[in-house]
Amino acid sequence: MTTPFTQRQPLGMVVGGSVERGLQVRLEPEIPLESIKVGAFVVVQGTQLTYFGVVTDVSLEAVDPRYRSSPPDVSNPFIAQVVTGAGVYGSLQVTPMLALAVAGQDQPQPAKSVPAPFSRVSTASERDVQLVFGKEDARHFVIGTPLDMETEVCLDMEKLVQRSSGIFGKSGTGKTFLTRLLLIGILQSGAATNLVFDMHSEYGWAGYREDGASVKGLKQLFPSQVAVFTLDEASSRRRGLSPDFVVNIGFDEIEPEDIQALRETLNLSDVAADAAHSLERHFSQRHWLQKFLDVTGDDFSTLADTINVNESALSTLQRRLQRLQRLDFIVEKAPAKGTVVQLLDYLDRGYHVVLEFGRYGDDLTAYILLANLLTRRIHQRYRERKEAAIGDRSQEPKPLVITIEEAHKFLNPQVASQTIFGAIAREMRKYNVTLLVIDQRPGAIDTEVMSQVGTKITCLLDDERDVEAVLAGVSGRRELRNVLARLESQQQALVFGHAVPMPVVVRTREYGSEASYRRLAAPLILSQSKDMPAPAHPELAEGARRQRDVDALFGDPPG
């Protein structure tokens, strides 16, 4: 309904239900049934508790089965009006998610009871939404609005970065836009530093909407806080971007573990992939790959014999690894102050780094190799630092969120246990590194990894396996399935998990207009409400620095 939401609008009363199955709500006859959508946010006023819930199903009920066999004369508008709501009525299935004591001022807690029979049910008011999802401030970032409401739903960015999170959805449902928003939220809240493996070069500099219009990237909105690294300098410059660093990787930087991660992409057998370790031991540690690729003729058989690996498996490995030589960004020897050093340096200085792949965007081998290689180095550094800082929180590294696309390529059950991303998803939270995984096939991601994803933001999914994977382990799964399957194909997402107190369907916040940029890039409201703790890393919440960016972009604010 498009009624104003300053106040709750009555919907009906609770007539049955259970904690497990949710509540059955009989709709008031005056409420137009068609206006109630699955996923709507409602409030149930019990006697001692106020419950917040989600409409998970809407059904038609008749007081007597004979209404089905001999329907009333609805050609007469009066009869139709009378019978609708009285003889035949709408029924809502509401899953209560949170409960708040009527008397107390506490934060809402997960609902563990059902309201008294005939409790009144109403639409949530703006105040209710704010009470549950918080108000935009240094810690809370607006992600969108609930269905049919203008009030804003916020994500708790502090909590978001504590665990890995995921953005899922079919192709074209708005994952990229959601990711842009989330990256900005992380940046603006100062909750963590971003490292984005930007496969299709859409986050750092300009990207494109489906209708072809161009949208701004992070670097354009926050020029002083974002660094763009590129693999393909020519592509970056063509798009009007002067990259902060051009990435080159030396053959001597590639380790056997990196080859393991490429097993699927390069179609390597177990034997072939494991041979990389033997090769590393055989040749010197740093130059094993280059030396292996140079081996030819008789030397090859000798090598196979020496390291005791089947010759044909070894030759397959060599052939497949030769593909790497075609990647221009891989050079023979790593530069002295190479990519890893530069990257860590930028991250240490508080920059958010976007790594553009340019023309290598469609080359999964390049993407997986680089993402793995760099992440492993960073992982190692964070681990060392975190261990060194034990007992002293001020010395801990600032949380880092690594964004990867096509996540199932890194996190499928075959490789998840071997790639660094699997390890991060499972345990790196302890070392202040978490993932933001973006994927259209969550069903293909290892279930162990999925179960560790704290906050899930999911657009429309229709494959059974994907829906199942996303909702695994969530309470009220069956009901949420309904909601998920009925999302609109664009600009709508179901958000649930660690960063929100309860699942909610949102219409994604606008991104792409001048007004939206102005608001996204504006300094955050630093006056926090009293009950909110201060952000963990206030050093980035520098209003002046932000304002400078905004002024540089847009000139003086109007009026």
Next chain:
Amino acid sequence: MTTTTPDRIAEVIEASTTRLVAQCYRLYEAPPLGALVRAGPHEDGVYGVLTGIATQGLDPGRKSIARGVKADTEEQVYDEHPQLARLLRTTLDVVTVGHTNSGSIFQHLPPYPPRIHAFLYTCPPEEVQAFTASFDFLPLLLAVPSPATDEAVASLLRTAAPAHPDAPAFLLAAGRELARLLGGNPPRLNTLLRRIAP
């Protein structure tokens, strides 16, 4: 000799808790089917709804006979036989639906039925409005097993509607109450609703 007020139309001649029979003062001058009537004064009366009207001879043993074979009009028959107005009477079947007590209206049965010879009055629109402000009386009426019941209900609601400030809303609310009460009998409800549809 006192004269009757225009709204005083009949007198109770049989009374029980749920039913009254009243005799009209004038032959054929009965209110319409479904009319709201009150037996007794404003402050302490019994409300009923007219569910039947009958006219017959005073003496049950003497049947009326046809008299108009040579008359041109019905009026001529009555004019030529003035005794008819004295030998015939019109009686009203009334279903008790509420009462007043010290001026307050209740839509449920009175503790005692009215006395025989209690005066029966038709109710003016403002009284009809006051009484039909609640639909608690409908179950009493709908429970009467007579083909005329539903017609009386429909007629009452139709005539009561204009007395309310928002007639369509009144009918809708009445319809919904009927739908609730007759939920188990959709065909009956359907017929009734067709009768009250504006």
